[in-house]
Amino acid sequence: MNDLFLRACRGEAVERTPVWIMRQAGRYMAQYREVRKKHNFWTVCRTPELATMVTMQPIDRFGMDAAILFSDILVGLPAMGLDVDFNPGPQLENPVRTSADIDTLHRFDPLTDLGFVLDAIKSILKEIDGRIPLIGFGGAPLTLAAYMVEGGGSKNFMYLRGLLHEEPRSAKKLMSFLVDTQADYLNAQIDAGVQAIQIFDTWAGHMSRQLYREFVLEPMAQLIERVKRPGVPVIYFIRDAAHVLDLLSSIGADVISVDDKLTLSSVAEMIGPGPSLQGNLDSTVLLGSRKSIHEGVKRVLEDAPKDRGHIFNLSHGILPPTPEENAAYLVETVKRLSLVKET
């Protein structure tokens, strides 16, 4: 097995920097768009053969060092009793706004209620056949709470912040419920065979430092504690987070994945010794010229701190208008430049 990714997560020596791309199975690929012409997003998530097909498309075409399960962080919401539609952003018919709403949520059983995810994992692992690791993933409690309380995406997270300010006990009950369900869900993914876990906290950086400390840090640390297993690294993704990065040393993640607001060397300084870093080329660079991509890759590789592991990735998901040849050039350039760097 090419275990560069796993070794970098653990901070071990590597011959070159491993690379994968958030949303590497996605709309920028013609093959993916073909599949989506025939099947909607939910159907692809829920059909192991289709999830396997799209998970493997970027691996076969671009040769990333890790595959990531094709799914969505909101895939468990229906199992909690919440209906979600994608058109294309997620929309919930009944947002969770009160303590009573929170009490109606089901603590589902991943084995029975999300069996299609576990079947997809097993099917993908068969297809990968031990060549590279498979990453499982889920949403962080705060980020799931954001969708559940707002009822979809949001510009200012008015309802979520309202709940945190006005009903701190209800908010903590919701976070605690989400720690439980996500621990169950991510542990089921590990039992099904994923070799690493990424927890997406896409919206946590929109909370103030005070709210992050009061409502996010401790539940996240608990969740990570509950999914940690020997040999299965946990990656915590957060963005827009310069105001809380110094708090993350205590969160327990093996890897912190960040956006491009700060260089990886500054991030390492703020977090302190310990976790490997994942990131952080600005996704929009992939819309530009080869020259810019080359320079961007070079800058990230040179800046990545040498006292810990580094997994190359973007600042956020790859953008749908990205030309496929630029994704190919990115992977190839990371592999080439990071190898040269070591010799």
Place this chain on the structure above:
Amino acid sequence: MNDLFLRACRGEAVERTPVWIMRQAGRYMAQYREVRKKHNFWTVCRTPELATMVTMQPIDRFGMDAAILFSDILVGLPAMGLDVDFNPGPQLENPVRTSADIDTLHRFDPLTDLGFVLDAIKSILKEIDGRIPLIGFGGAPLTLAAYMVEGGGSKNFMYLRGLLHEEPRSAKKLMSFLVDTQADYLNAQIDAGVQAIQIFDTWAGHMSRQLYREFVLEPMAQLIERVKRPGVPVIYFIRDAAHVLDLLSSIGADVISVDDKLTLSSVAEMIGPGPSLQGNLDSTVLLGSRKSIHEGVKRVLEDAPKDRGHIFNLSHGILPPTPEENAAYLVETVKRLSLVKET
């Protein structure tokens, strides 16, 4: 004149903390919604009598320590040759994407092309009759560039960042054009009589530190330099900016206005000695209980550093669903608690 606001901007001693609210003339007020039933947004901006009426509504009702001109940061775009519609977010028919697009932009004359703004200022000043200061304002170059290049609001500023990465010389030409036009425009506002200027850099915090250093910091410093006059403080508003706050000591603003991501004491520490601070109560607190508002105000006042001026404000614009009585309670509470604190 109640000059608490101006003295706090200059860092002078004050008997109590001055307070105003971003978007204090706006949709949360029934009186404002009445005006907007009859006139659209552009008409209110362009009709001095209407702009005066809505500017004064919150002053008469809530007693803020400063008025702010009712207008919009995009009001100058048509004078540059760009059509803007509000439905309700701004939409441009012809976004500015290339060097050739930038060359077609007009450097307008505020006296002739934006005379309605200057007339509104004179009309408002007559109405205020020297009781409190009037704040003029405009958009920062990067934030205006964001709207112009994206063609409206944006989630990821894909086109703007694309321009910065791929066409740095064109991007700098655009920033330089915007420094020129905004310097003309803000100086015309000062000539018309505003007693302070706020420059809104709403989107600059979405740029990485590297992009901020390369494209934002120097043009902003130039713009501030060109509008600085004795006795007319310049306020620089930026949010989501923890990754660049330490750079702002050199920007030359009398006041830095920030959101609630960090406490004012942390912000002061990052910026270093010098500018007064404006902010930074989370706007969503105003949707909640009196108890939360009271606690929030108290926390901000107690935390505000004593080595510099402080103007009380929100983290961002007041939210449309805010009950008017909560705005009243906020202003009253800031006045009461900050006075008590001094004695």
